[in-house]
Amino acid sequence: MTLLALREISKRFGATQALDRVNFDVAVGEVHALLGENGAGKSTLMHIAYGLLRADQGTVQAGATATSGFASPRAARAAGLGMVHQHFTSIPALSVGENIALAAGWRETGARAERRAAEAIARLALPLDPAVLVTSLSVQLRQRLEIVMALAANARILLLDEPSAVLAPPEVRELLRTVRGFANAGGAVVLITHKLDEVFAAADRVTVLRRGVVTRTGPMANETADSLARAMLGNELPRAPRQRSTPGDVVVQARELRLGDAPPATFAVRSGEIVGIAAVDGNGQRALLRAVAGVNSDGIAGGALDVNSPVAFIPEDRTLEGLIADFSLTENVLLGLQDDATRWLDWAARRERTTALMAEFDVRAPSADVAAATLSGGNQQKLILARALARAPRVLVAEDPTRGLDIRATQAIHERLRAAAAQGVAVLMHSSDLDEVLELADRVFVMTNGSVREMPQHASRDAVGDAMVGRTGT
Amino acid sequence: MTASGAERGRGWRGLLPIIGAFGLGVLLLALFLALAGFDVTAALVALWRGAFGSWSAIASATLVRAVPLILLGLGFTLGVRAGALNIGMEGQFALGAITATAVGVHANGMSPLIAIPMVLAAGAIAGAAWVLLPVVMRLRLGVTEVITTLLLNFLADAAVSYAVLGPLQEPLHIYPQSAGIAAAARLPRLLPGERLHLGLPIVLGVALLLALLLSRTRWGFRLRAVGANPVAARISGGIAASGVFASALLWSGALAGLGGAIEVSGVSFALYPNLSPGYGFTAIAVALLGRLQPLGVVIAGLLFGALEAGAGAMQRDAGIPAVAVQVVEAVAILTLVVLARRERSSS
Numbered sequence: 001m002t003l004l005a006l007r008e009i010s011k012r013f014g015a016t017q018a019l020d021r022v023n024f025d026v027a028v029g030e031v032h033a034l035l036g037e038n039g040a041g042k043s044t045l046m047h048i049a050y051g052l053l054r055a056d057q058g059t060v061q062a063g064a065t066a067t068s069g070f071a072s073p074r075a076a077r078a079a080g081l082g083m084v085h086q087h088f089t090s091i092p093a094l095s096v097g098e099n100i101a102l103a104a105g106w107r108e109t110g111a112r113a114e115r116r117a118a119e120a121i122a123r124l125a126l127p128l129d130p131a132v133l134v135t136s137l138s139v140q141l142r143q144r145l146e147i148v149m150a151l152a153a154n155a156r157i158l159l160l161d162e163p164s165a166v167l168a169p170p171e172v173r174e175l176l177r178t179v180r181g182f183a184n185a186g187g188a189v190v191l192i193t194h195k196l197d198e199v200f201a202a203a204d205r206v207t208v209l210r211r212g213v214v215t216r217t218g219p220m221a222n223e224t225a226d227s228l229a230r231a232m233l234g235n236e237l238p239r240a241p242r243q244r245s246t247p248g249d250v251v252v253q254a255r256e257l258r259l260g261d262a263p264p265a266t267f268a269v270r271s272g273e274i275v276g277i278a279a280v281d282g283n284g285q286r287a288l289l290r291a292v293a294g295v296n297s298d299g300i301a302g303g304a305l306d307v308n309s310p311v312a313f314i315p316e317d318r319t320l321e322g323l324i325a326d327f328s329l330t331e332n333v334l335l336g337l338q339d340d341a342t343r344w345l346d347w348a349a350r351r352e353r354t355t356a357l358m359a360e361f362d363v364r365a366p367s368a369d370v371a372a373a374t375l376s377g378g379n380q381q382k383l384i385l386a387r388a389l390a391r392a393p394r395v396l397v398a399e400d401p402t403r404g405l406d407i408r409a410t411q412a413i414h415e416r417l418r419a420a421a422a423q424g425v426a427v428l429m430h431s432s433d434l435d436e437v438l439e440l441a442d443r444v445f446v447m448t449n450g451s452v453r454e455m456p457q458h459a460s461r462d463a464v465g466d467a468m469v470g471r472t473g474t
Numbered sequence: 475m476t477a478s479g480a481e482r483g484r485g486w487r488g489l490l491p492i493i494g495a496f497g498l499g500v501l502l503l504a505l506f507l508a509l510a511g512f513d514v515t516a517a518l519v520a521l522w523r524g525a526f527g528s529w530s531a532i533a534s535a536t537l538v539r540a541v542p543l544i545l546l547g548l549g550f551t552l553g554v555r556a557g558a559l560n561i562g563m564e565g566q567f568a569l570g571a572i573t574a575t576a577v578g579v580h581a582n583g584m585s586p587l588i589a590i591p592m593v594l595a596a597g598a599i600a601g602a603a604w605v606l607l608p609v610v611m612r613l614r615l616g617v618t619e620v621i622t623t624l625l626l627n628f629l630a631d632a633a634v635s636y637a638v639l640g641p642l643q644e645p646l647h648i649y650p651q652s653a654g655i656a657a658a659a660r661l662p663r664l665l666p667g668e669r670l671h672l673g674l675p676i677v678l679g680v681a682l683l684l685a686l687l688l689s690r691t692r693w694g695f696r697l698r699a700v701g702a703n704p705v706a707a708r709i710s711g712g713i714a715a716s717g718v719f720a721s722a723l724l725w726s727g728a729l730a731g732l733g734g735a736i737e738v739s740g741v742s743f744a745l746y747p748n749l750s751p752g753y754g755f756t757a758i759a760v761a762l763l764g765r766l767q768p769l770g771v772v773i774a775g776l777l778f779g780a781l782e783a784g785a786g787a788m789q790r791d792a793g794i795p796a797v798a799v800q801v802v803e804a805v806a807i808l809t810l811v812v813l814a815r816r817e818r819s820s821s
Contacts, residue, residue: 295708295709313709313710315709315710320703320705320706321705321706321709321710322706322709322710323703323706323710324699324702324703324706324707325702325703326702326703327698327699327702331695331699334695335699335706335707335710335711336710336711336712338692338695338696338699338711338713339692339712341692342692343691343692343693344690344691344692345690345691345692345695347690384710387710
């Protein structure tokens with residue numbers, strides 16, 4: 001029995017046709033994966049289903065009547081939909097139970113809300129204590145809480161928007177088990193993802209979106225990794241060949257470095273190599289990278305850290321930390337280099353320099369005078385990278401350098417990082433996407449609770465994944 | 475053509491909405507007056523006459539009023555561009571006035587070339603000193619400057635009362651006011667028989683200087699970066715945000731203090747209670763209407779000066795309460811806020 005059906009949905013944002021006559025449905029007992037690159041239209045489609053956006057054309061049917069779409073998420077929830085967003089929506093200062101009550105719209109508060117929440121948690125067989133404050137939960141449990149919150153108002157249809165982004169591989173497996181259990185108990189699940197392995201692990205049916213158009217749909221039995229990848233990416237998939245450079249001098253040397261109360265770490269990064277840090281969110285990688293970048297050494301409890309300058313830094317949050325949104329591209333490129341500039345700034349020369357960098361790094365913008373906020377994420381990141389490399393750094397520190405970028409922009413960034421390493425820059429990077437770390441890095445460090453451990457050369461993906469969650473020697 | 479894109483994009487073309495918003499305000503004022511049963515034509519004629527109707531209206535009323543509004547508007551602008559909200563300009567103005575008077579009454583026999591700079595510098599230093607406490611409290615204790623600068627206004631008010639009844643009271647000890655400052659400490663008048671004084675060119679010079687500093691210098695770049703995004707300024711720019719913030723707030727106070735000194739040495743020639751009819755607050759409106767650009771602030775300050783000058787005439791000639799012109803101020807600012815939001819969402 002079909003619980004949710006979207007028919008001929010079209011949506012346009014300005015010049016971009018985000019969705020073009022898309023059909024999608026999900027039935028009782030089914031996990032239906034919605035697969036596609038970033039920007040393919042997956043989230044847009046589910047936002048329409050959930051009443052966050054209105055479609056330009058098409059109908060949404062949940063239950064007996066087809067409408068032009070829910071007017072609000074509240075209406076969608078009333079019709080049995082629940083959505084788990086990419087980012088956490090729980091309130092850290094409230095307890096698990098209070099958050100669930102809030103999401104479900106119950107009138108109870110405090111202990112009574114927590115009792116009622118305990119039932120909702122028990123239905124999903126999750127290890128959550130309703131009395132615990134959300135702020136003390138692990139990332140994994142906060143993720144589970146999001147699911148309980150989405151389902152608390154007796155939802156039968158669960159929309160999961162890239163739920164695995166913050167999880168390590170073993171945690172993802174458990175998440176997918178929870179999802180499966182919900183479907184088997186008579187629910188319907190839409191799993192939005194761009195990761196093929198999750199689709200194979202959990203889905204009964206798959207629909208692939210590419211640039212707002214359905215390129216493939218059908219039961220999983222008919223699919224292979226190759227067929228889905230081609231539907232998702234089109235036929236262009238040129239993986240840049242790895243050219244490993246020979247490492248040179250040591251340019252970053254940590255001796256007995258202690259992060260928090262973790263055991264001391266001694267390691268070196270040499271010029272010409274890419275060292276990747278694999279870690280689940282919140283295991284000290286941020287403190288380490290920022291200390292190396294010279295931005296903030298608050299997380300360092302002791303030991304010595306020698307870093308050759310100049311150091312360039314690509315921060316995790318490009319719109320908040322990397323760029324000044326209201327500043328022009330020229331001004332943003334000057335940011336961080338202003339101390340070398342003359343007291344009176346020569347904007348004409350600065351603009352020329354920026355325009356040259358934009359051409360070199362393929363930053364697409366009408367001119368160097370537009371505000372950075374008007375650029376797409378990929379172009380913003382290329383601009384930040386251009387600025388970082390314009391500093392002629394000996395060390396480049398990068399946090400999640402391709403977060404949220406589409407595959408083309410990701411590849412462009414990867415090529416630049418490799419080229420920088422080939423020219424003798426020491427690159428120290430972290431990514432929340434383990435595959436990105438494995439793909440880019442010459443050497444992989446795993447961080448857990450502030451301790452740093454180098455993985456052996458050619459360690460398998462599973463070995464690294466297990467090390468990330470502290471399972472070793474199994 | 476040398477300012478950077480984002481700064482340049484808000485250049486001369488950016489000033490047109492200021493006048494448009496102001497015009498809309500006047501239009502709505504007329505509508506309200508009509509609805510309230512006043513004679514609209516008489517009111518607007520009186521408003522116009524009071525502001526621009528004669529050479530004397532311009533040179534003795536509008537421009538004289540505009541001087542402190544522009545200067546304090548620039549002070550507020552300077553703070554905001556670095557992310558600091560200086561709500562205490564009324565108090566810094568008062569401290570500037572007190573200090574300028576204290577110096578000015580002792581300037582007998584000096585050359586004006588020495589006395590005037592001394593008086594103005596004393597006012598500016600006093601204004602900056604008055605924000606020192608808010609700066610320290612913000613940087614050391616994290617107390618927002620909005621609260622501290624605002625509260626210090628009340629203290630400044632008390633300081634003026636104390637000064638005019640105590641140490642600075644006129645020699646006969648009858649009136650709550652100071653003695654007149656020395657002739658040498660008075661700003662020269664620019665036109666015979668009109669009240670317009672040297673303060674106007676000084677203020678225009680400050681505006682021009684500030685415009686250049688903000689758009690063309692490293693100093694201005696750092697300041698704007700901190701104001702636009704202190705996190706990125708620190709992490710990607712390596713800028714010590716708190717230092718920039720402190721210096722901007724101190725300079726903002728200095729400009730407000732200078733405003734008080736100019737008012738004493740150019741207009742009142744003595745210290746009185748209520749020397750400022752709320753310049754420190756109206757100037758916030760001026761700065762916002764001027765879209766936080768120095769040249770915009772000059773235009774907004776002139777418009778507000780005209781409005782305040784005209785309001786007096788409107789009350790005298792048409793019997794309409796002077797506060798009615800606040801409708802214009804409010805509508806103009808709200809219009810610009812709406813425009814700014816629309817610009818942002820369309821980009």
